[in-house]
Structures are given as C-alpha cells and as structure tokens.
Amino acid sequence: MTTTVPAAAAPGTLYERLIKPEKVHGSLYTDQQIFGEELRKIWYRTWVFVGHESEVPNPNDYVRKKLGPQDVIMTRDAEGGIHLLLNRCAHRGNQVCDDNKGNSSSFRCPYHGWTFRNTGELLGYPYNKGYGGKGKIETGMGAVPRVDSYGGFVFGSFAADGPSLVEHLGAAAGEIDRLVRLSPESRVELTAGWLQHRTKANWKLLAENETDGYHPQFVHGSIFGVTGSPIGALYSDASTAVTRNLGNGHSENDLRPEFRKFNEPMRWFGTTESRVPDYVAKMRELHGAGAEKILVEGAPHVMIFPNLFIAEIQVFNIQPVAVDECVQYSTAVQLAGAPELNRRMISQSIGSVGPAGMLLADDTEMYERNQRGVQALTPEWLDVRRGLVRERVDENGFTIGTATDETAMRGFWSHYKTLMEA
Numbered sequence: 001m002t003t004t005v006p007a008a009a010a011p012g013t014l015y016e017r018l019i020k021p022e023k024v025h026g027s028l029y030t031d032q033q034i035f036g037e038e039l040r041k042i043w044y045r046t047w048v049f050v051g052h053e054s055e056v057p058n059p060n061d062y063v064r065k066k067l068g069p070q071d072v073i074m075t076r077d078a079e080g081g082i083h084l085l086l087n088r089c090a091h092r093g094n095q096v097c098d099d100n101k102g103n104s105s106s107f108r109c110p111y112h113g114w115t116f117r118n119t120g121e122l123l124g125y126p127y128n129k130g131y132g133g134k135g136k137i138e139t140g141m142g143a144v145p146r147v148d149s150y151g152g153f154v155f156g157s158f159a160a161d162g163p164s165l166v167e168h169l170g171a172a173a174g175e176i177d178r179l180v181r182l183s184p185e186s187r188v189e190l191t192a193g194w195l196q197h198r199t200k201a202n203w204k205l206l207a208e209n210e211t212d213g214y215h216p217q218f219v220h221g222s223i224f225g226v227t228g229s230p231i232g233a234l235y236s237d238a239s240t241a242v243t244r245n246l247g248n249g250h251s252e253n254d255l256r257p258e259f260r261k262f263n264e265p266m267r268w269f270g271t272t273e274s275r276v277p278d279y280v281a282k283m284r285e286l287h288g289a290g291a292e293k294i295l296v297e298g299a300p301h302v303m304i305f306p307n308l309f310i311a312e313i314q315v316f317n318i319q320p321v322a323v324d325e326c327v328q329y330s331t332a333v334q335l336a337g338a339p340e341l342n343r344r345m346i347s348q349s350i351g352s353v354g355p356a357g358m359l360l361a362d363d364t365e366m367y368e369r370n371q372r373g374v375q376a377l378t379p380e381w382l383d384v385r386r387g388l389v390r391e392r393v394d395e396n397g398f399t400i401g402t403a404t405d406e407t408a409m410r411g412f413w414s415h416y417k418t419l420m421e422a
Contacts, residue, residue: 003027003374005034019417021410022385026374029202035323041419042306043068044158047168049308049317050074050084053152054189054334055101060118063101066319066327067156072144073097074154075118078105082149084156085120086142096141107141116141151176152188153308171398172250175300179310182299184282184337190315192332192346195353197360201367203307203326204416206318209363210303210311211251211408213243214386219366223358229270234258234403241403243387244394245411249305253403256297268298268312271344279341299333303408305415313345314353324371330360384409 003026006017018025028034048067055063056076064087065074071087087095089109096107096116106123108115113126120141128134144156148165150173155165166173180188199206209215213235217224224232234241240257255268265273265280273280273295284291299312309316310333317329332349334342352359374382387405394400401407 003030003380004377005031006380013421015417015420019413020381022388023381023383024413026376026380026382029204029371029374030323032323035202035320037420039068039320041422042416043320045162046159046306046419047146047148047155047157047163047165048306049153049304050156051154051317052188052190052315053082053149053154054187054191056082058103060103060105061101062097062104062118064097064099067144067158068320071095072156073107077117077119081119082147082154083119084144084147084154085116085118086144088142089114090116090122090139090141091125151180152190168248169304170248170250171246171396172248172252172302172304175246175252175302175304175310178297178300179333181294182283182338183335184279184286185335187336189334189336190331191334192342192349194317194329194331195355197328197330197353197364198321198325199328199364199367200325201364201371202324203318203320204412205367205370206326206328207303207306207309208409208412209367210309210316211243211253211301212406213241213253213403214406215366219362220359223362231270237402237404239403242394242400243403243405243407245399245407246302247398247411247415249412249415250303251408251411252300252302253408254400255301255403259296259298263296265292265295266298267296269341269344270348276338276341276344279338282337303412305412314349328360384413 005027006025018028050067051063051065051074056074059076059078062073062075065072073085073087075083075085087097089096091112091114094109094111096109105118106115115123117123120143122137122140131137144158145160146157148155150165150169153176180186216235217232234255241253241255244252244254246252259268283295287294300310301312303309307318313333315331315333318326320326330353332346351357384406387401387407391399391401391407399407
C-alpha cells in the first residue's frame with residue numbers, strides 16, 4: 001500500500017508539491033516510482049559512500065560492497081589504485097565474484113570461464129576461435145566511472161562528470177578531518193568487521209534520524225536510565241549543543257559546546273584520561289598544546305548525504321534495497337596507533353549496535369513503525385517544522401537550531417528536492 005501522491009493539477013512541480021519548508025508528503029517514503037527516480041537521480045548520480053581504504057590494505061585485495069542495489073567489488077590493483085567494479089561478467093551477466101573478500105589479481109567467471117583483471121580489463125576467454133581468435137573482444141567488466149576518497153573513506157559516482165568529491169563534501173569534509181585527527185597516526189581504519197542490520201523501512205527514515213536530536217530522550221530513555229549515561233542530557237532544550245545544516249544535504253549534531261563547558265579530556269567518550277593513559281600521552285606528544293582541545297571536543301556526529309553516518313565511535317553505511325527496505329551496515333571506528341581506545345570502541349559498539357545491542361534495536365523499531373504508519377491515508381503529511389521559528393545563522397554562515405530542532409531534516413529535504421528536480 002502506498003500513500004497517494006498529490007494530484008498533478010496542484011501548482012508547482014511534483015517535488016514542490018511534496019516538499020514544503022515545514023512538512024513532507026508521506027508518499028516520499030512509499031511510492032515505488034519515486035524510489036526508482038531516487039536511484040537514478042541520487043544513488044546513480046551523486047557521490048555515495050562505499051567503503052574504506054583500510055579494507056583493502058594490500059595490492060590485489062578486494063571486498064564486495066553495495067552502491068545502492070548494485071553489487072560492486074572494491075579492489076586495490078598492483079599499483080595501489082582503488083577501483084569499484086560491477087560484479088557482472090561482460091559475456092552473459094553472471095556474477096564473477098562469490099567471496100565477500102580476498103586477494104586476487106583477477107576474477108574468473110564460473111559460467112564460461114571469461115577472466116578479468118582486478119581493474120576490470122578482459123584478460124581472456126576460452127575457445128577463442130569462436131570469436132575470430134585471441135584479442136578480438138575488447139569489452140571489460142562494468143566499473144563505477146568516478147572513484148575518490150577523503151580521509152580514507154571511499155566514495156563512488158555513476159555520473160561520468162559533475163561536482164568533485166571535495167565539492168560534494170563541502171563543510172562535512174571538516175568533520176571527517178576531526179575524526180582522523182583523533183588518531184595518534186592521523187589515520188582511521190575500519191577493520192573491526194561490519195554488522196548488517198536489515199530494516200523494513202525506507203532509507204530516508206534512517207538518514208533523517210541520524211541527526212534528529214528530538215528522539216533520544218524518548219526512544220533511548222530506558223538505556224540512559226539503566227546505564228546512567230549522560231548522553232540524554234545533551235539532547236534537551238537545556239543543552240547548549242546545536243544542530244547544524246552543513247549544506248549539500250549534510251548535517252551534524254554539534255555537541256562540542258557541552259563538552260567545552262566541562263573541559264575534561266575524553267568526556268566525549270564517556271571515560272577519563274586515566275583509563276586510556278597511553279592514548280592521551282601520544283596525542284599530547286603529537287599535538288602539543290593543541291591536544292587538549294582535540295581531547296575535549298572529541299569525534300563528530302555527522303550525517304553525510306546520502307548514506308554515511310559517523311556517530312562518534314561508529315560508522316554507518318545505509319544502502320537501499322526497496323522502497324520499504326534497506327540495510328544499515330555498522331562498524332566500530334578504529335584509530336591507528338590507539339589500541340587501548342580501540343578495544344573500548346569495539347566493546348561499546350557491540351553493546352549499542354551489536355546483535356544484542358540496545359541502541360540500534362530501539363531505532364530500528366521506530367523506523368519500521370514509521371514505515372507502517374506513513375501508509376495511512378490521512379494525515380498525508382509529516383511535520384518537520386520543529387525549531388523553524390528559532391533557527392539562526394552561525395558565524396560561518398550555516399543555519400543552526402537547538403539540539404532538539406529539525407534543522408538537519410529541513411537541510412536534507414532541501415538538497416533532496418534540488419537533486420530530484422534536476
């Protein structure tokens with residue numbers, strides 16, 4: 001069942017009718033045609049997060065990934081270059097790679113034996129006389145036309161041209177820099193393994209939620225109560241934290257104002273420097289007087305459009321499956337040169353987003369309840385006006401709201417509308 005799209009007789013383009021400053025139409029989460037158009041105009045056109053360079057550290061390493069519904073192989077060639085190949089033989093369309101990861105300089109199709117280099121070029125095909133001899137066929141594996149990385153995070157774009165990755169990231173690049181700066185070796189690694197959370201909900205419900213500071217006190221209240229976590233207080237009207245629209249659909253919950261009030265190193269991680277002494281010592285040796293600010297302010301809480309969410313100690317990768325289904329991949333951040341902190345990050349990640357974790361279970365329940373709810377015929381609209389009357393512009397020209405305002409959602413939908421109307 002899908003929510004009815006407003007009649008075409010209404011004024012404006014389709015997405016002008018569906019997206020208003022203070023509300024969005026329910027059909028955006030349920031309409032199959034809109035989902036198909038999203039694939040073409042967002043997932044197959046803009047920059048999409050795929051994986052991390054640390055997942056293919058050695059020459060000829062590969063790992064299977066997703067770019068939207070597309071099955072891709074992220075490879076590192078003998079010279080160190082990163083490629084995103086579509087997992088399909090150029091002959092009869094069979095998948096050439098079955099393993100989730102490995103090390104190989106080539107891929108051989110099990111159907112007819114066609115073999116391809118890990119850069120996508122065709123190496124050979126059996127019984128070549130049937131094609132007029134060796135070297136008569138030049139076709140290769142399909143590849144994502146543009147591949148680039150920032151801070152080790154690998155993005156792909158099916159558009160042959162368009163804005164560069166740095167242009168797409170804009171101010172969000174600085175949030176990746178913040179994460180990388182927390183490593184004593186200035187390098188992030190995503191090597192702890194990815195958990196897959198399949199959710200019966202539209203992908204946009206997840207993207208909206210990642211920087212929604214209005215829900216934690218309610219959805220996660222029981223967790224905060226049981227664990228004595230101070231996180232809940234960061235998302236209240238009494239908090240000095242802000243929600244910031246970073247442009248290009250990116251947003252953040254900037255918790256630094258709260259951490260600066262206490263001026264305690266490692267409070268952002270819910271611990272003290274005495275519990276991670278080696279890490280703190282390395283950071284002070286590396287950064288000198290500047291280390292204190294880094295240790296106090298900590299990691300970012302940023303949603304990078306359309307699918308990369310960095311939640312302080314975890315990274316999430318959202319990939320759509322259908323209009324009412326998506327998979328959210330999650331892993332613990334690992335900071336090169338910080339083994340004692342990394343062990344704690346894995347432990348906390350297991351407790352929050354692991355198979356028996358409490359935090360993501362709460363969120364997933366909300367996503368799926370939302371998906372079922374938006375199928376109701378009335379009311380047709382979802383309200384996103386919270387904080388609209390008190391938004392302001394910060395010293396860098398970004399629109400900000402309080403910790404609980406829906407400033408981030410409005411930024412998401414504004415950019416979404418621009419892409420979908422292109």
